[in-house]
Amino acid sequence: MTSNLQTLDRLETGLTQLLDEMLDQMGERRDFFLEVSQLDDLWEKIDGGQLQAESVSDFIIKNRNRWSGDRLTSQERRLLGSYLSRIYPRLATTGDATSARIAEETKEWLKSLGQGNLKLTLKAPKEELPLTERFHRLLRQELDEMEFLLDKHDHLFTCLDDVLKTAELRQDKTYRHLAASLVYFLQSEGFKVDPYVKRLRRISSEAVGS
Amino acid sequence: MLSPEEKAYCRALEALTRRDYPAAISSFEKCGERFADNQRLQIMAQAARIICAVQEEKRLREFIESNIVEALLNG
Numbered sequence: 001m002t003s004n005l006q007t008l009d010r011l012e013t014g015l016t017q018l019l020d021e022m023l024d025q026m027g028e029r030r031d032f033f034l035e036v037s038q039l040d041d042l043w044e045k046i047d048g049g050q051l052q053a054e055s056v057s058d059f060i061i062k063n064r065n066r067w068s069g070d071r072l073t074s075q076e077r078r079l080l081g082s083y084l085s086r087i088y089p090r091l092a093t094t095g096d097a098t099s100a101r102i103a104e105e106t107k108e109w110l111k112s113l114g115q116g117n118l119k120l121t122l123k124a125p126k127e128e129l130p131l132t133e134r135f136h137r138l139l140r141q142e143l144d145e146m147e148f149l150l151d152k153h154d155h156l157f158t159c160l161d162d163v164l165k166t167a168e169l170r171q172d173k174t175y176r177h178l179a180a181s182l183v184y185f186l187q188s189e190g191f192k193v194d195p196y197v198k199r200l201r202r203i204s205s206e207a208v209g210s
Numbered sequence: 211m212l213s214p215e216e217k218a219y220c221r222a223l224e225a226l227t228r229r230d231y232p233a234a235i236s237s238f239e240k241c242g243e244r245f246a247d248n249q250r251l252q253i254m255a256q257a258a259r260i261i262c263a264v265q266e267e268k269r270l271r272e273f274i275e276s277n278i279v280e281a282l283l284n285g
Contacts, residue, residue: 026223033220037221
């Protein structure tokens with residue numbers, strides 16, 4: 001009996017070591033998913049109506065330097081960006097100074113992840129509007145973004161670059177549509193747009209694949 | 211955003227990190243087919259299951275052993 005127990009002990013110890021080593025080998029990828037999981041918990045609370053500004057602030061302080069654009073894969077950047085870009089407008093629209101400061105930090109982190117210099121408008125709730133109304137809404141949102149961009153940049157190519165950066169980070173078809181519109185316009189005006197077309201194609205195929 | 215299956219994967223990693231194997235198994239089971247071709251995950255899930263089974267077997271044997279000792283001492 002004792003010998004059997006010793007064998008079971010050895011098996012348990014060996015498998016525990018195996019699991020610990022496998023977790024260690026995952027290294028930063030494991031840490032990233034654990035942090036994103038916490039961010040997901042945080043987002044659930046925010047989406048449920050609890051502001052959680054201090055928790056967002058703590059999350060930013062803990063992770064911002066660690067998870068910047070060059071340390072993450074494009075898939076990870078998109079994942080992190082999808083949470084931050086939803087959290088940002090919730091904080092930015094509360095009207096209190098602390099939330100506004102944390103919103104700015106969130107926005108800066110989004111930029112360091114590769115998001116362009118965009119307005120980050122509130123995402124409209126999903127509604128079953130008629131197709132024509134949805135199209136009008138899309139155009140109005142794009143016009144809003146363009147006005148914001150043209151305040152910051154003189155050239156359409158710089159605007160296009162910002163839109164593409166944002167489209168890469170956020171799974172939002174508005175930015176892909178706006179980028180396509182800009183590309184088509186610039187091409188029709190005789191500009192060379194091949195590199196931008198390639199970027200847009202890659203972003204679109206990744207969006208379809210995700 | 212994380213899908214429910216990806217969230218379950220994260221929860222499983224959290225549980226493994228704190229060596230809570232029953233919780234890890236429960237989370238792995240919620241991953242469904244999403245990670246069916248992920249060998250690493252499959253190995254980790256199986257290892258956690260075996261550890262739980264071993265712990266259960268050890269508890270059972272210790273219980274039997276203590277009962278035998280009790281019976282021998284007290285009749």
